[in-house]
Amino acid sequence: MLEVTGFTKRFRGVAALDNVDFSLNEGEVHALLGENGAGKSTLINLIAGTFPWAEGVYRINGRTITSLTPHVAQEIGIAAVFQEFSLVPDLTVVENIFLGREQSSGLFLKRKQMRQAAVELLDSLGFHLPLDENVAFLSRAQKQMVEIAKALRMSPKVLILDEPTASLTDGEAEKLFNAVALLKARGVGIIYVSHRMSEIRNLSDRVTVLRGGKKIGTVVTAEISDEGLIEMMVGRPVEQLFPKIEHKPGPVRLEVRDLTTEKRSVIGASFTARAGEVVGLAGLVGCGRSELCRAVFGLEVVETGAIMLDDKAVERPTPTSMLAANVCYFPADRGSEGLALARSARENATMSSLDLPELSSGPVLKFWRENETIKTPLANLALRPMAPERKASAFSGGNQQKLMLARGLMKPFEVYLFDEPTVGIDVGAKADVYNLIKSLVEAGACVVVSTSELPELINLASRVYVMHEGKVVAELAKHELSEAQVLSHYFGGHA
Ligand SMILES: Nc1ncnc2c1ncn2[C@@H]1O[C@H](COP(=O)(O)OP(=O)(O)OP(=O)(O)O)[C@@H](O)[C@H]1O
Ligand SMILES: [Mg+2]
Incomplete structure (x- = not known):
């Protein structure tokens, strides 16, 4: 149902995705696997129309698409749940689920129908959420569930999930897997990004492995071992x-x-x-x-x-x-508890250690010092790319996790x-x-x-x-x- 060929995406001239082909069948779960920064999120952002694409051919149901905005993507039935959420904290669960889909009669007129539709949608997924609570008060797992419900509100043909279980409890993840099975049976094609081998094994029909922005191969999940997949991923035996x-x-x-x-x-x-x-x-x-x-x-x-x-x-x-x-603590939820995404990698890495004598001298922070001090921890964790002035949000998900860990290495x-x-x-x-x-x-x-x-x-x-x-x-x-x-x-x- 979906086929992209020669997909390429550059950030300031550097290819995050390099000539990648990818296809998705009806009722298929197609997993994307690759190291941090391999290009998984970039590929799905292109498929979902959130990044404009300059090179490559995009076909869906035999139709060639020439330009794609998130809005057009929605209309042709593509829905995505990304690593970083797009919910509005001051709106309720119901309002968030229907955000942008309030129809012509307006948000408030349709309140009752919206609420009813939300109840049905969440019931069908087995998710229990406080419908009238502002999203700001929800846990990360609950927000994840709202995102999933939002993606499903208009019965998409293609559903993209980027590390959906990263913050769910085991019980909640189980519900998500059931929902995936249900959608698959209805013929929805699902692109599933995960670092968890067991999920890829249990859910997916095929796996495409990316490394350094290039496609290494597409394999039938049942025909390859975990070791084989890891070797494709890292390029050497583990x-x-x-x-x-x-x-x-x-x-x-x-x-x-x-x-x-x-x-x-x-x-x-x-x-x-x-x-x-x-x-x-x-x-x-x-x-x-x-x-x-x-x-x-x-x-x-x-x-x-x-x-x-x-x-x-x-x-x-x-x-x-x-x-x-x-005592130093590293939270599980790097998004809301850990990182300041709009700040640079350097600022994030030094955040909790600015009281170090070698970093501060009175009110003036010695920036050159700060730069020296963070080099080693960031190198030890192999931050990729090694660009301390880049905003935390421009790093891949796994590299954001490394930024958070670097913080604890700034002082003993x-x-x-x-x-x-x-x-x-x-x-x-x-x-x-x-x-x-x-x-x-x-x-x-x-x-x-x-x-x-x-x-x-x-x-x-x-x-x-x-x-x-x-x-x-x-x-x-x-x-x-x-x-x-x-x-x-x-x-x-x-x-
Ligand atoms: N906004 C941006 N500006 C510059 N470079 C970017 C931006 N977004 C991503 N990149 C770069 O593109 C490359 C691919 O990143 P991408 O987010 O697709 O990786 P990923 O496979 O999803 O990794 P992860 O498993 O860590 O989520 C990385 O090198 C990343 O640093
Ligand atoms: Mg990613």
Whole structure:
């Protein structure tokens, strides 16, 4: 139904996409796979008409398209959900879903019908959302669901999803997969971008792999192994993804005692983390491990319990006081909690460390200093392109994640809290992040990693705490760490 050939897109003369062919059949899920910056988002932006294209041929249902605006794309039945959302924070869920489609009679006249249509749409997807709440008050996962509903409001023929599960809980992702299956059965063609191999495996019929803006190949998913796909992606056989970490557990740096948050997302949780070790927090997305990290960093209201640093209770943790106490936190949601997208990469990387003596001298910031200081962390994380003055928004999704991580490397902290550190990051860059964690721990830092990726826990952690419904239900020592062992506690059975 859709066929593009010779698609090329340049940014200031540099080809982000270079002579790429791509096709999509009716009722097909066609996955796009590639390292960060490979050109996936660029390709789908061209297909959806959000980027104008200068070179290439675009055919849909036998018709050749000569120019495409987002509006025309909508009319021919192409809908997209991008990595960065396009919702209006001050409008409600219903208003956002129908934004731009209010028909001639106007937004307010059709309120009732719109609400009814929204209810039906969300029901058919199995999404539960507060319809009359302003979008500003929704979680990232809820916003993602609004975006998906918005894309589906006019029964598209082609649906484009760019890393749709990056911020969904496991239950919500399951609903999305059901919706994908439903649409596929109705004959909708779906372009699906993801860094998660399991999703590509379970959902897609074909996979197209991009590398450095070029198409490496299109393969039938069932006919290729994960290793084969990764090799196409990175251009060489995969070496070892996980470094060997030398854990030398020292004194307890961070201790959480019987902690309960006001919202009850964490209930009576206790754990310790020592200098020189990686402590893993495991459990389903939504089990409370994110909130536990947030609470330690002063971002959740604590009702009872204690947070201790080096045996001293922290009275009222706030991000400022925790940073001052050498605790650094990396949120899972780089968009709304992590980055200032309109600011440069340099500014983003230095944001939480501007109090460093070597960076500031009175009110005047020494820009040249700042530039020197960020070079190493950005190089260690292999930021691509290495362009510190470029706006954060002009980096690919995975490279934005690296910008956020660079922040914690600007000065030596003692405790690092990572929440889903590799969300949206490609295989090559994952190895960079793991090596980063290794170097921090071996230099004596205390590292806490909350993640939904089991291999990360098993390969990086010296001990793992498993959470379920807000409670810590198990503590596993290094020799007990296997996927089966960790998983057996996921549903709280063995507490
Ligand atoms: N607005 C822009 N200005 C300049 N360069 C850009 C812009 N948007 C993207 N690029 C560049 O185009 C290339 C392709 O980026 P793209 O966002 O398509 O990657 P991606 O495959 O989606 O990566 P990710 O997995 O990290 O999301 C990158 O090198 C990126 O830096
Ligand atoms: Mg992208």
